[in-house]
Amino acid sequence: xxxxxxxxxxxxxxSTRLLNDLKIAQAPIVNMDLSPRRRQRKGxxxxxxxxxxxxxxxxxxxxxxxxRATPRVSSLQGDIIDALLNSVGATLTEVKDAEIRMAFxxxxxxxxxxxxxxxxxxxxxRSQAIQQVYVMVLGLDILGNPYGLxxxxxxxxxxxxxxxxxxxxxGPDEFAESLARGAxxxxxxxxxxxxxxxxxxxxxxxxxxxxxxxxEDYKKKRQQRLQLKTNSLPDALCIAAKSFILGxxxxxxxVVVQPITGGVQEGAEGFFRGMGKGxxxxxxxxxxxxxxxxxxxxxGIRRAAEMGESVVLRMRxxxxxxxxxxxxxxxxxxxxxxxxxxxxxxxxxxETDIYWTHAALTPNDRTRxxxxxxxxxxxxxxCRMWGGWDVEWMINVDDVLTVPxxxxxxxxxxxxxxxxxxxxxxxxxxxxxxxxxVLEWLKDKIEKVxxxxxxGKPCQL
Numbered sequence: 373x374x375x376x377x378x379x380x381x382x383x384x385x386x387s388t389r390l391l392n393d394l395k396i397a398q399a400p401i402v403n404m405d406l407s408p409r410r411r412q413r414k415g416x417x418x419x420x421x422x423x424x425x426x427x428x429x430x431x432x433x434x435x436x437x438x439x440r441a442t443p444r445v446s447s448l449q450g451d452i453i454d455a456l457l458n459s460v461g462a463t464l465t466e467v468k469d470a471e472i473r474m475a476f477x478x479x480x481x482x483x484x485x486x487x488x489x490x491x492x493x494x495x496x497x498r499s500q501a502i503q504q505v506y507v508m509v510l511g512l513d514i515l516g517n518p519y520g521l522x523x524x525x526x527x528x529x530x531x532x533x534x535x536x537x538x539x540x541x542x543g544p545d546e547f548a549e550s551l552a553r554g555a556x557x558x559x560x561x562x563x564x565x566x567x568x569x570x571x572x573x574x575x576x577x578x579x580x581x582x583x584x585x586x587x588e589d590y591k592k593k594r595q596q597r598l599q600l601k602t603n604s605l606p607d608a609l610c611i612a613a614k615s616f617i618l619g620x621x622x623x624x625x626x627v628v629v630q631p632i633t634g635g636v637q638e639g640a641e642g643f644f645r646g647m648g649k650g651x652x653x654x655x656x657x658x659x660x661x662x663x664x665x666x667x668x669x670x671x672g673i674r675r676a677a678e679m680g681e682s683v684v685l686r687m688r689x690x691x692x693x694x695x696x697x698x699x700x701x702x703x704x705x706x707x708x709x710x711x712x713x714x715x716x717x718x719x720x721x722x723e724t725d726i727y728w729t730h731a732a733l734t735p736n737d738r739t740r741x742x743x744x745x746x747x748x749x750x751x752x753x754x755c756r757m758w759g760g761w762d763v764e765w766m767i768n769v770d771d772v773l774t775v776p777x778x779x780x781x782x783x784x785x786x787x788x789x790x791x792x793x794x795x796x797x798x799x800x801x802x803x804x805x806x807x808x809x810v811l812e813w814l815k816d817k818i819e820k821v822x823x824x825x826x827x828g829k830p831c832q833l
Contacts, residue, residue, distance in 0.1 A: 417482075706727070733804065787800070
């Protein structure tokens with residue numbers, strides 16, 4: 373702003389001002405007297421004038437370097453003032469994207485002079501700007517922009533009631549979808565607004581700490597880290613953790629690097645100055661890293677909420693509803709079994725199969741699980757590297773030849789072979805477990821699946 377308007381603030385030379393005064397003194401008195409009167413007698417008839425509402429997104433920060441035509445002479449007082457303005461002053465006065473709304477201006481069928489009309493327009497917008505001062509005050513970053521938080525909450529609450537209303541007009545199915553969208557919008561705006569408020573507060577404090585380090589290289593590296601924006605919540609948390617580690621590392625290394633660099637560049641004076649910067653950075657850089665970590669983490673949560681990602685985690689798994697039995701009391705066992713079916717082969721079998729039952733074959737670590745649906749039998753093994761489930765074998769229920777039987781600690785299942793015409797004995801699959809009660813229980817469940825498939829009846833647990 374100073375660079376833009378500095379030429380208007382320059383004081384003209386005395387000779388220029390003297391020439392302007394002489395031009396006014398030498399002007400004819402008649403012309404000077406008549407021209408204002410003529411302008412005063414002129415008026416204009418305004419049939420209709422309308423200036424639409426104005427929305428201004430206001431941002432302000434006193435940080436930065438002023439490019440003066442003549443370099444300022446360095447002084448202790450000026451350096452202290454600059455440090456205060458760029459640290460504490462900037463923290464207390466920074467505003468980011470405060471939304472200022474001004475009402476429209478309208479007049480119909482008036483006769484007035486041009487100056488009177490412009491005066492009325494300026495007065496209108498001046499009063500509108502004065503009424504919006506609270507927006508700039510409540511939009512301060514150090515306060516967490518409570519005005520923006522309230523606006524987000526109001527918008528989410530409006531969607532929570534307005535979306536179901538629109539859906540109810542179309543039908544019951546659309547009402548359920550609209551209710552889900554309204555609830556998602558409410559949670560997204562509340563969570564995103566709260567996270568954004570915390571991010572603004574911690575970001576302002578982190579900027580203050582970076583200024584107080586008096587290390588230009590650290591400021592540049594910090595600015596580069598802050599420019600790494602991502603809409604993925606895991607990536608944002610990873611960048612935030614790296615910011616904290618880098619702040620601690622630079623703080624520890626600065627104790628050694630700063631005195632050496634200062635000594636090489638400026639001699640003994642630079643050595644002691646670098647020692648002071650290093651000791652100051654030992655405190656400020658880790659503290660700034662913590663503030664930046666919190667700020668970037670909550671900013672990632674805000675972005676994830678705005679993009680519609682699932683930020684709120686479930687307290688329990690979704691309820692399992694058997695299509696043939698309808699709604700029943702919530703069962704954690706059935707819910708975990710349905711969730712297990714959705715994890716097998718990326719949910720491929722969940723689209724065609726109806727969950728029947730499952731059992732852990734190794735109760736201690738639960739790394740091997742037998743899963744039974746109305747169409748398939750699965751033997752699953754937990755993958756230790758990425759936590760998914762590997763299918764050790766899978767057979768179709770229609771390929772099972774006889775009722776399974778228990779042999780020692782194995783449940784033996786005879787199935788058709790691919791070349792079953794030449795070999796009627798069939799093939800065998802084994803479900804191994806040291807707990808015979810689990811095997812007996814699985815045998816009973818598989819037998820019921822075979823029976824209901826033979827009769828063509830719907831599945832019942």
